[in-house]
Amino acid sequence: MPPAVEHSSGHAIDALSQFNLVALSPMGGVLTFTQANLLMVIGSALVLALLYFGSRPSAVVPGRLQAAAELSYDLIYKMTSDTIGAEGREFFPFIFTLFFFVLMGNLLGLVPFSFTYTSHIAVTAALAVMVIVLVTIVALARHGLKFFTYFFPAGAPVFLAPLIVPIEIISYLSRPVSLSIRLFANMVAGHVMFAVFATFVVMMGGHSIIGAFAAIGPLAVNVALMGFELLVAALQAYVFAILTCIYLHDAVHLH
Amino acid sequence: MSEDENDAGGSFEDRLRAARVRQGIDVPDQAKAGSAGMAGGSALGLGLRVGVELVSALVVAEAIGWALDHWLHTLPLFLVIFLVLGGAAGLANVWRLVGPARRQA
Numbered sequence: 526m527p528p529a530v531e532h533s534s535g536h537a538i539d540a541l542s543q544f545n546l547v548a549l550s551p552m553g554g555v556l557t558f559t560q561a562n563l564l565m566v567i568g569s570a571l572v573l574a575l576l577y578f579g580s581r582p583s584a585v586v587p588g589r590l591q592a593a594a595e596l597s598y599d600l601i602y603k604m605t606s607d608t609i610g611a612e613g614r615e616f617f618p619f620i621f622t623l624f625f626f627v628l629m630g631n632l633l634g635l636v637p638f639s640f641t642y643t644s645h646i647a648v649t650a651a652l653a654v655m656v657i658v659l660v661t662i663v664a665l666a667r668h669g670l671k672f673f674t675y676f677f678p679a680g681a682p683v684f685l686a687p688l689i690v691p692i693e694i695i696s697y698l699s700r701p702v703s704l705s706i707r708l709f710a711n712m713v714a715g716h717v718m719f720a721v722f723a724t725f726v727v728m729m730g731g732h733s734i735i736g737a738f739a740a741i742g743p744l745a746v747n748v749a750l751m752g753f754e755l756l757v758a759a760l761q762a763y764v765f766a767i768l769t770c771i772y773l774h775d776a777v778h779l780h
Numbered sequence: 781m782s783e784d785e786n787d788a789g790g791s792f793e794d795r796l797r798a799a800r801v802r803q804g805i806d807v808p809d810q811a812k813a814g815s816a817g818m819a820g821g822s823a824l825g826l827g828l829r830v831g832v833e834l835v836s837a838l839v840v841a842e843a844i845g846w847a848l849d850h851w852l853h854t855l856p857l858f859l860v861i862f863l864v865l866g867g868a869a870g871l872a873n874v875w876r877l878v879g880p881a882r883r884q885a
Contacts, residue, residue: 695869696873703836
């Protein structure tokens with residue numbers, strides 16, 4: 526989605542440079558520590574800190590931090606056990622890590638001067654591939670070669686097999702693609718909108734006294750957008766985690 | 781003050797269940813199987829998901845078709861076949877997303 530690049534009195538809407546990676550410390554070759562990696566480290570540290578300091582008091586009546594830690598634990602615990610079933614508890618650590626890694630990426634990206642590492646398809650695709658490889662390994666380990674009956678629903682006429690099997694295989698392989706594109710597209714779209722409306726504010730504000738008053742409009746849009754993006758950040762992390770749960774359910778139960 | 785919203789009959793268990801569903805703690809069975817992952821999703825969200833499902837199936841199918849063609853030197857053949865299969869797979873994905881709830885264990 527290339528953003529409309531407009532030229533107005535020397536300004537241009539530059540909505541995509543915010544996604545550029547900046548090398549912080551070159552490690553030689555292609556190994557470079559960028560701001561995306563830094564934000565990943567910060568996000569992971571924040572989750573660990575929340576869980577460490579949240580679980581340390583272990584009070585009967587939890588404080589705010591402890592309540593947050595317990596709520597997050599309960600949310601993912603219920604998600605795994607409800608969606609996958611009793612076997613879901615085995616995957617709880619994985620889902621928990623996945624959910625909070627994505628959530629921290631989405632939320633930290635909303636902090637000014639920060640960076641959204643989930644806005645890079647390389648990151649989301651790596652997560653999605655990890656999920657689908659795990660799901661396939663779980664299915665193969667649980668069901669052996671019976672896993673391949675997944676691609677041909679029981680009861681379908683055999684002469685339709687040449688049609689159904691490729692369709693089911695494509696459908697299966699499209700899961701990581703849709704999983705990664707959904708998260709990546711939501712994040713990019715949100716931040717491009719931020720940049721476009723923020724540029725409107727600057728462009729209109731710098732124009733004239735009327736423009737300065739009219740600039741309140743896009744500014745208000747950006748304020749509303751921030752609330753919406755907070756919702757999207759949490760929702761997309763939740764969707765990523767629950768879709769992983771659904772795929773794991775399919776792997777464990779083979780329908 | 782908040783208890784008397786809709787306690788129109790039913791045992792305590794029923795009312796507790798209804799309250800939990802209302803608060804989003806428990807998801808009703810049909811909603812869970814049919815549209816899991818759409819929690820709090822709007823029509824826009826659903827539309828976005830349907831679009832992503834359609835496109836991603838096509839992308840995967842065309843990638844497979846192109847790879848087969850590249851390997852067998854039959855360029856347009858598998859690209860065309862997998863265009864149709866990818867469209868069908870995309871529709872299958874959408875059907876699983878919005879269609880009637882499938883049976884769940």
